[in-house]
Structure formats: C-alpha cells, structure tokens
Amino acid sequence: MQLSPRQEQIVAIVKRSGPITSQQIAAELNLTRAALRPDLTILIMAGILEARPRVGYFLSSKPTQALVAEEIKKIRVGDIKGLPRVIRSEASVYEAIVSMFLEDVGTLMVVDANGHLEGVVSRKDLLKAAIGGGDLQKMPVSVIMTRRPNIICTTPEEPVLAAARKIIEHEVDALPVVRPVAGSPPKLKVVGRLTKTTITRLFVELGEGNH
Numbered sequence: 001m002q003l004s005p006r007q008e009q010i011v012a013i014v015k016r017s018g019p020i021t022s023q024q025i026a027a028e029l030n031l032t033r034a035a036l037r038p039d040l041t042i043l044i045m046a047g048i049l050e051a052r053p054r055v056g057y058f059l060s061s062k063p064t065q066a067l068v069a070e071e072i073k074k075i076r077v078g079d080i081k082g083l084p085r086v087i088r089s090e091a092s093v094y095e096a097i098v099s100m101f102l103e104d105v106g107t108l109m110v111v112d113a114n115g116h117l118e119g120v121v122s123r124k125d126l127l128k129a130a131i132g133g134g135d136l137q138k139m140p141v142s143v144i145m146t147r148r149p150n151i152i153c154t155t156p157e158e159p160v161l162a163a164a165r166k167i168i169e170h171e172v173d174a175l176p177v178v179r180p181v182a183g184s185p186p187k188l189k190v191v192g193r194l195t196k197t198t199i200t201r202l203f204v205e206l207g208e209g210n211h
Helices: 005-017 022-029 033-045 064-074 093-103 123-131 160-170 196-207
Strands: 049-052 056-059 086-088 107-111 117-122 174-181 187-195
Touching: 005 022, 005 033, 005 049, 005 056, 022 033, 022 056, 033 049, 064 160, 086 093, 093 107, 093 123, 107 187, 117 123, 117 174, 117 187, 160 174, 160 187, 160 196, 187 196
Parallel strands: 086 107
Antiparallel strands: 049 056, 107 117, 174 187
C-alpha cells in the first residue's frame, strides 16, 4: 500500500508520540480534525493504526509480516501477470531455442493458430532434445513439449498466493495464465504468464511499500 505524504506524517507522529488523540495530531499538522478523518480511517482499515476511546491512536500490534500477508491475499494474478511468450506448435525445436534466447525466458507457451494452449516447453525440454541428437530444424516443438492436461495453469482471477503455491508444489518456473473458451473439447486461451521473477518482484515492491 502506498501512503500519501500526509498519511506518512500521521504514522510518524503516532510512532513518536502515541497513543495520541486526533486533536493532538491535527494540532501538530495545523489541520482540523475533520480534515484528518479520511486519512485516519484509511490507516486503520489498512491495519497500520489502531484506535481506542479515551486512549487515542497508536501503531497496530500486528507484525509487519501479517500486514504484508494480508496485502498479498488481496492481489490477483491478473493484477501482475506478464505478457505471454508463445510459439506455434508447428515451429521447430531450433526456432524454440532461438525464441527462448531472444525473449530471455525459461518457458514458452505452445499455442495453435487461435492462441489456444496446446503445450509448454522449458529450457530442460530443449536441452534434452539438443543432447539427444536429431535435426532440430526439422523436429517440431510439439514432439518434446508437455501437453494438456499435464500443464499447471492459473487464471487472472486466481489469488497470487494460490498460484505461487502451484509453482512451488509442481517445481515449475512459470504458469500460463489462461481463460476457458467454450467448445468441444473446451479450449484455453493464453492471456499471460506468471513467473517466479514476477512473484519475487511483487514481494520486493510490497516490502518497499510500492505496490
């Protein structure tokens, strides 16, 4: 959560002098109590401050870790997902290697002509193909990719915490972010990707108060 300059001032005052009344805070900032009320409400709802009648405002007893955990639980995959890095299923293994190098990613989503997910190919898959020999320029990437339904996916609506747990439990570097498409059999439209790097960046931003 990004605090406004005034809210940061309020937190600093409470940290230094709390418990402290709203009237005392207003006097320090040369403001009216009414002008402060929205900021105090936001700080209480965010779990940063607490208030008690006839006592005043004081810093929340919740540990910082709990506040960060609460913030993470509110974030959805769609809020932080990156652009999908895809390759067509008929592309060659050689083209996949080049694409992965140029895009500087560890996983490519394999899609059909309509952008529907067909598979996933990782650095490990490409390395195995290269070591195994064969003509990489003629070998289609569909031969070595992991196919549906053996692909772990996420959706824009899924909580980031749940998606991160999938990455850990299944020991993968990235998850395709998909939306179901009606049909028989049902399809999955690739709309993004969620990676370990994305989640690490989110954690750093939360720690620095920039999210």
